[in-house]
Amino acid sequence: MRAGKVAGVQLIFNNWFLALVVLFAFAGLAGKALAVFAAVLWHEAAHAAAATVLGYRVREIELLPFGGVARIDRADTAGAASEIIMAAAGPLASLVLAAAVYLARAAYPAHALWLDFYYQVNITLAGFNLLPALPLDGGRILRALLALRWDWSEATATVAGFGKLLAVGLVAAAGVGLWRSSTVNLTFLVAAAWLFYAARAETATAGFRSMRILANKKAELTARGVMPTVHVTALASVRVSEVVRLFGPEQYYVVLVVDGDCRLRGALTETEVWEGWPERGFSSRIGDFL
Structure with a gap:
């Protein structure tokens, strides 16, 4: 209502x-x-x-x-x-x-x-x-901290796993209560079901986050005509997966690709990197995207 x-x-x-x-x-x-x-x-x-x-x-x-x-x-x-x-x-x-x-x-x-x-x-x-388990607030804080060093999907999967463990723990606690006092703790059971379902949902949607972020950036750039930009410099031999790890959600990124002598070979926008990876894969070199 x-x-x-x-x-x-x-x-x-x-x-x-x-x-x-x-x-x-x-x-x-x-x-x-x-x-x-x-x-x-x-x-x-x-x-x-x-x-x-x-x-x-x-x-x-x-x-x-x-x-x-x-x-x-x-x-x-x-x-x-x-x-x-x-x-x-x-x-x-x-x-x-x-x-x-x-x-x-x-x-x-x-x-x-x-x-x-x-x-x-x-x-x-x-x-x-x-509690450090998704989708709880503590889980979101832990995921954000882990994502500073890990891939977002990897961080989500780890902390969502804690959420599922917490759900199992609540079911076990309800079972112990039933055995000891012959009463069912419905609060624990409902909370466990919600935690398990929500943790699975977090894991399922984590992989699409990068595409949502890019769509938001495109929409903001189109609407405002200007957006803060961060430049990243990478050797042409570096794998694209290492470059993408540096992309944050709140700025637009431009990758300056240099050779072994640190001479500029070209530049790639964040959009070009994301649009190119399905064809080339994350294990390819960033220089292959030029």
Whole structure:
């Protein structure tokens, strides 16, 4: 259900979220349910605010039964620094709110029970999201750091693997709970299913990131007529895969190809490199692209 726009961002209540609130209301826990999702909304709003400051457009924030998601245009093509800032903003906001609630407990002892609950909610939200596994915020931070030295697809596959391991761990924890107390922890099972599916989706789309980045650059250059450019100098004998590793998402690249005596043999735009690799392959020499 679309709940209107806040600062131009569409707020959506997932149907399953609404159903869960109704169930909690019948169980006499509607207040706690709304408190949890207020914390989630604060967390996701922090992601959205960081993205907006960095120049990205936030389309919508959707509240789900076990969390939320801020949908940000071009977020999957952000540079490492931008990705880290956007990912870290959510957990940081949750920790700030937890600190404020902790301080409020001393000032409002009559509400200590509710404040203790809200404190634990925000600490748990921050801690869980900081786990180094995709698609969680901690996983996005780790992937951005690994991508400074690794190929993006390789970094994604590694951190998505941690996400799948976390999903298996949650299923195992639910199994132990069933064995010890004969109760099923549905939260763990639903979270495990979501983690596993989302980790697979991250891996499946990682290979197309380079093409999305190039398409965005072409669109920006066409619209603005000018774009910051970075020059890379490479020996003609260097493999193209080593050159492509240097391409970042936030500037346009021009490769200056030189011979063994460092004399210029020619120049290649980033577009020419990407359009040439399907025919020549990443194991070819950059000089072959001239």
